[in-house]
Every structure is written in C-alpha cells, then in structure tokens.
Amino acid sequence: MYSILFSDAEKTYIWDGVELNLRNDGRKRNDYRPMELETDVVTHASGSARLRLANTDILVGVKAEIDVPYPEAPNVGKIEFFVDCSANATPAFEGRGGEDLANEISSALLKAYDVLPLNNLCIVPGFSCWKLYVDILILECGGNLYDSVSLAVKSALYNTRIPNVKGTYIDGTNVDLQLSDDLFECWKLDVSKAPCFVTLCKIGEYLVVDPTVEEEACSTASIVVSVGENGSITGIFKIGEGSFHQNAICDAIKLAGTIGNELNKTLKLALEKEENLGIRRERYGFLK
Amino acid sequence: MPVDSFRVTAPFNTTDYRVYSKKQNELPKTVQKERHDGRQSNEHRPIVMKIGILSQAKGSAYVEYQNTKVICSVFDPREIPNKSEYSVNGGLYCEFKFASFSTQKRRGFIRDAEEREYSVHLRRALEPAVIRHQFSNFQVDIYVLVLENDGSCLAAAISCANLALANACVPMHDLVTAVSLGLFGEHEIIDPTYSEERSCLSKPYVNQAEQGQGIITVSYMKIFQQITEIVHCGIMHSSSINHYIEKLIAENEKIYNLCRQCLVGNILVHLREKKETEAA
Numbered sequence: 001m002y003s004i005l006f007s008d009a010e011k012t013y014i015w016d017g018v019e020l021n022l023r024n025d026g027r028k029r030n031d032y033r034p035m036e037l038e039t040d041v042v043t044h045a046s047g048s049a050r051l052r053l054a055n056t057d058i059l060v061g062v063k064a065e066i067d068v069p070y071p072e073a074p075n076v077g078k079i080e081f082f083v084d085c086s087a088n089a090t091p092a093f094e095g096r097g098g099e100d101l102a103n104e105i106s107s108a109l110l111k112a113y114d115v116l117p118l119n120n121l122c123i124v125p126g127f128s129c130w131k132l133y134v135d136i137l138i139l140e141c142g143g144n145l146y147d148s149v150s151l152a153v154k155s156a157l158y159n160t161r162i163p164n165v166k167g168t169y170i171d172g173t174n175v176d177l178q179l180s181d182d183l184f185e186c187w188k189l190d191v192s193k194a195p196c197f198v199t200l201c202k203i204g205e206y207l208v209v210d211p212t213v214e215e216e217a218c219s220t221a222s223i224v225v226s227v228g229e230n231g232s233i234t235g236i237f238k239i240g241e242g243s244f245h246q247n248a249i250c251d252a253i254k255l256a257g258t259i260g261n262e263l264n265k266t267l268k269l270a271l272e273k274e275e276n277l278g279i280r281r282e283r284y285g286f287l288k
Numbered sequence: 289m290p291v292d293s294f295r296v297t298a299p300f301n302t303t304d305y306r307v308y309s310k311k312q313n314e315l316p317k318t319v320q321k322e323r324h325d326g327r328q329s330n331e332h333r334p335i336v337m338k339i340g341i342l343s344q345a346k347g348s349a350y351v352e353y354q355n356t357k358v359i360c361s362v363f364d365p366r367e368i369p370n371k372s373e374y375s376v377n378g379g380l381y382c383e384f385k386f387a388s389f390s391t392q393k394r395r396g397f398i399r400d401a402e403e404r405e406y407s408v409h410l411r412r413a414l415e416p417a418v419i420r421h422q423f424s425n426f427q428v429d430i431y432v433l434v435l436e437n438d439g440s441c442l443a444a445a446i447s448c449a450n451l452a453l454a455n456a457c458v459p460m461h462d463l464v465t466a467v468s469l470g471l472f473g474e475h476e477i478i479d480p481t482y483s484e485e486r487s488c489l490s491k492p493y494v495n496q497a498e499q500g501q502g503i504i505t506v507s508y509m510k511i512f513q514q515i516t517e518i519v520h521c522g523i524m525h526s527s528s529i530n531h532y533i534e535k536l537i538a539e540n541e542k543i544y545n546l547c548r549q550c551l552v553g554n555i556l557v558h559l560r561e562k563k564e565t566e567a568a
Contacts (some may be wrong), residue, residue, distance in 0.1 A: 071303045071307045071308070072307045100408075103401070103404050103405075103408075104405075104408055106401075107401055107402075107404065107405040107408075110401070111405075111521050114489075114491075114521060114522070115523055117491070221416075223518070228523065231525075231526065232523050232524065232525055232526075233520065233523070233524050233525065233526050233529070234521075234522070234523050235520055235521055235522075236504075236518050236519065236520035237409070237412075237517075237518065237519050237520070238412055238516075238517050238518055239412070240412075241377075241412075241415045241416060242416055243416035243509065243512070243514035243515060243516040243517075244514065244515045244518075245513060245514060245515070246513065246515060246533055246534075246537060249515050249518060249529075249533065250529050250530045250533060253526050253529045254526045254527070254529070256526070257525075257526030258526075
C-alpha cells in the first residue's frame with residue numbers, strides 16, 4: 001500500500017476536524033470532492049473514461065474481443081478486470097510494488113460486477129461470446145481509490161460500443177461469425193445494474209466519505225460497500241488493519257446504501273448529459 | 289511463488305466431465321426449508337477441531353465441518369524479506385491454497401485469483417487480533433490448505449488459522465472465529481454447503497427489494513465485540529443487515545466456546561502428560 005510521511009500533530013488535527021464535522025479541506029463528513037469525468041478518451045478502445053477526483057486520476061479502457069464461453073455457463077459473456085498501478089502514481093508502485101493493491105481492486109470489482117447480466121454478450125451459445133477486458137490505469141493516487149475506480153469503470157462500460165456480430169451455423173455445428181458491413185453499427189451495454197463502491201473510512205468514532213490520503217493515514221479501518229441499482233448492496237468487504245463494532249458496521253452499510261444510490265443517480269445524469277452533447281463535443285483529454 | 293517448470297502440468301484447458309451432465313447443471317431454484325442434509329436453517333454442521341497436528345510447524349490446526357476439511361500451519365516469526373525500512377508492527381503473511389483435488393474443478397498449483405482474494409480476507413480477519421508490535425520487523429507465516437471444499441471454506445480457514453496461531457503461542461488479543469450465512473429469498477441458512485452456496489450465488493439474482501441472495505462471512509472477536517472482517521457477495525437490501533449480523537454473531541459465539549474448549553483441553557492433556565513423565 002502507498003503511504004505518506006505524517007506526524008502525530010497532523011493526525012490530531014484531522015481527528016479533531018472530523019469530530020467537528022469540518023474536515024481540513026472544508027468538507028463535511030459525507031461530502032465528496034469535486035470530480036471531473038470524460039468518456040471516449042482513447043481511440044483504440046471500445047469504451048473508455050477518465051476520472052479525476054481531486055488528486056486521484058484513473059484512466060479506464062474497455063476492449064471487446066471474441067472468446068469461447070465457459071462450458072458451465074454457455075449463455076453468458078465474460079468480463080475481466082485488470083488494474084495497473086503505474087509507478088507514475090507513487091514510487092512505491094515501482095516493479096511489483098503495486099501488485100497487491102492491484103489484485104485487491106480487481107478481485108473486488110469482479111465480485112461486485114457479479115450482478116451485471118452478461119447474457120447480451122453471448123453470440124452463439126456454447127461457441128462464441130464477447131469478452132470485455134476492462135483495463136484500469138491508476139495514474140495518480142490522491143486517496144479513495146476504490147470509489148474512483150468503480151465510477152470510472154462504470155462510465156467506461158457505459159461508453160462501450162460493441163459491434164453487431166451475428167453467428168450462423170454452417171453444416172450442422174460449425175459456426176460462422178458475420179460482422180455487419182457497417183462497422184459503426186454498434187449496440188451499447190446496459191449499465192443500470194452496474195454497482196459503484198462507497199468507501200467509509202473510520203476516523204475516531206466517525207465514518208468519513210471520500211477520504212484523502214492524509215485521512216486514510218489517520219484511520220485504522222475502512223469498509224467498502226458496493227451499491228447497485230436502487231441502493232441494493234452487492235458486496236461488502238473491509239480494508240485496513242482495524243476492526244468494527246457490530247453497530248458501527250450496520251450504520252456504515254446503511255449510510256453507504258443511501259450515498260451509493262445518490263452517487264449512481266448523479267453519475268447516470270452526468271453521463272447522459274455528456275452524451276447529449278453529441279459526437280462533435282469538445283474534448284479535453286489531459287489538457288485541462 | 290516460483291513456477292516449478294519440471295512438474296508435468298495437466299493440459300491447460302481441460303474441463304470436468306460433470307459440467308456436461310444435465311443433473312449437475314440443474315441447480316435447485318430455491319433453498320428449501322428442509323436442507324438436503326437434514327439440518328435446520330440455523331444449525332451448523334458438526335465441527336471437529338484439533339491442534340498441534342503437524343510436528344514441524346510452530347503451531348498447526350485442523351478443522352473439519354463434515355466434508356469441508358482445512359489444515360493450517362503457522363511458523364516462527366522471521367525477518368520480513370526484501371524490506372529496507374523498519375516497521376513498528378510485525379506482519380502477517382497469509383497463504384490460502386486449495387489442494388488441487390479439493391474442488392470439483394481441478395485447481396492449479398499457482399495461486400489463482402480466488403485464492404489470492406481469500407488470502408487477503410484471511411489476513412484482514414486475523415490482523416486485528418494479533419499483537420503485532422511485539423514482533424516488530426518480523427513476519428509470521430500462516431499457510432492454509434483446503435483439503436476438501438464443501439462450502440464455507442473461508443469461515444473454516446479463519447477459525448483454523450486462529451487455532452493454529454494460538455497453538456503457535458503468537459501473542460493475540462482475542463480468538464477470532466468466522467461463520468458464513470447463505471441468503472436465498474426468505475431463507476437464511478447458517479454454514480451453507482457447496483451446493484447450497486452455488487444455489488445462493490446462482491444467477492439471475494432475485495431482484496425483490498427486501499429479499500437478498502448471496503453469502504455473508506463474518507469473523508468476530510467475542511471478548512472485544514469486534515467484527516474483524518466482513519465479506520459479502522450477492523445482493524441484499526441494507527435494511528436487513530442488522531438481522532444478518534446478529535445471527536452471525538450468535539453463531540460465532542458458539543464456535544468461540546468450542547475453540548476455547550479445544551485449546552484448554554490441549555493444555556490439560558499436556559499437563560497430565562508432564563505429570564505422568566515426572567512421576568515415572
């Protein structure tokens with residue numbers, strides 16, 4: 001895990017601030033930092049998004065490729081998540097340093113995305129299906145990686161366009177795949193069921209939303225809740241070395257449910273708003 | 289872990305023949321009130337716990353929930369490898385491994401994503417209980433091997449690792465136990481078996497607001513009343529979490545007593561043996 005140098009006096013300052021419901025950047029305990037989101041930023045990907053949450057910078061690219069479905073699930077497509085903690089973010093990620101964190105995030109995503117139906121991704125049952133490779137690049141770490149990664153992934157999947165491919169059986173069981181003549185004839189994935197993560201960081205006796213790196217250093221344990229459609233909970237796990245009391249965990253999960261629901265709605269509105277700007281909208285990329 | 293290039297590995301993409309059997313694929317669409325092994329919905333399978341079963345490890349334990357069999361060994365603290373700066377708290381290195389024949393689908397020798405994920409959950413569950421500043425700059429290695437998986441293997445692994453840690457005399461605040469709860473609509477089943485787990489995670493999920501589907505595993509320290517790790521997969525509504533957690537904690541307290549009995553019993557046996565040898 002990445003860490004920072006931090007003195008006890010600074011820690012006390014943050015603790016006291018959280019207790020007064022006034023954090024050192026002026027936010028309340030349940031406030032998020034401002035986010036910048038842009039989709040369709042990478043040409044060669046089927047879908048992509050870049051999210052900047054204060055200092056956290058995430059770039060996600062989705063590529064759709066054709067694969068053979070699993071024999072135990074012949075009617076569904078596949079999805080796979082890869083996280084790359086770039087050494088640009090912090091020197092601690094150099095070499096294999098970021099591997100543990102990357103594994104944790106990708107396995108959490110895989111579990112949380114269990115709720116997303118992948119039946120549409122099947123082309124010919126038992127023979128071919130789409131496999132979505134979701135590659136996540138962490139360019140900068142400014143705290144709250146889980147939330148920002150999940151939001152960026154959801155936006156990239158929203159942006160993903162999958163070409164129309166038809167499978168026809170020729171001489172009995174051989175399958176022939178036919179790509180439509182117009183390569184721009186695509187369909188979009190339905191991401192309304194896709195979850196987003198809400199991390200609640202325990203600082204002193206209080207739960208804090210969207211922690212900065214400094215705040216993460218003050219807390220002993222956080223709970224990450226993945227929230228799906230209508231505030232349903234689709235996954236829970238704990239990060240950090242500490243533990244929770246029963247009541248704290250129940251409160252945290254309920255709070256995460258409401259916050260996550262709000263977050264999902266806001267994200268949906270933002271994505272629709274961006275799409276309505278049309279294909280010729282102004283692109284910012286990394287220049288902003 | 290280095291890859292053993294001399295070992296003859298099985299062909300890369302083989303499948304278990306049972307996948308093609310129709311009966312196997314027909315999952316029970318609901319979890320019945322009557323469970324397939326005749327248990328009540330809040331009844332745990334009988335538990336066997338044994339400690340000190342491996343002579344060369346510092347501490348070891350074996351836990352069996354009927355067909356779920358887990359073995360764990362803990363080794364002496366050693367210096368954290370490849371680390372330059374001093375760390376005040378000692379580390380726990382957890383390795384969770386399925387034996388290659390433990391599940392229906394054969395497991396490879398290299399740890400896969402699921403095993404790596406379980407290793408992380410195991411470490412998170414145990415870290416709060418271990419007094420780590422007593423072995424600064426050192427790490428304790430914990431190896432868990434699932435010999436047979438018939439459901440709730442993560443819960444069994446956490447309880448087993450906790451016994452092995454206690455057996456290895458690693459300083460700890462409290463004992464950690466873990467229990468799984470399977471959810472399927474209005475049915476809540478403690479300690480699901482493998483087939484029940486598969487039913488609970490079968491898709492598509494029932495999407496009714498109040499009803500959940502999935503599996504929750506909670507590890508708990510009884511004296512401190514702290515939840516050290518919670519893992520949930522599936523779908524549920526946030527309003528029912530209180531109820532689930534209370535149920536899991538009640539079950540954890542039962543297992544806690546068993547663990548304590550097992551540890552105390554072991555000490556008594558040792559004392560008796562010592563007395564006998566002294567008398568002889």
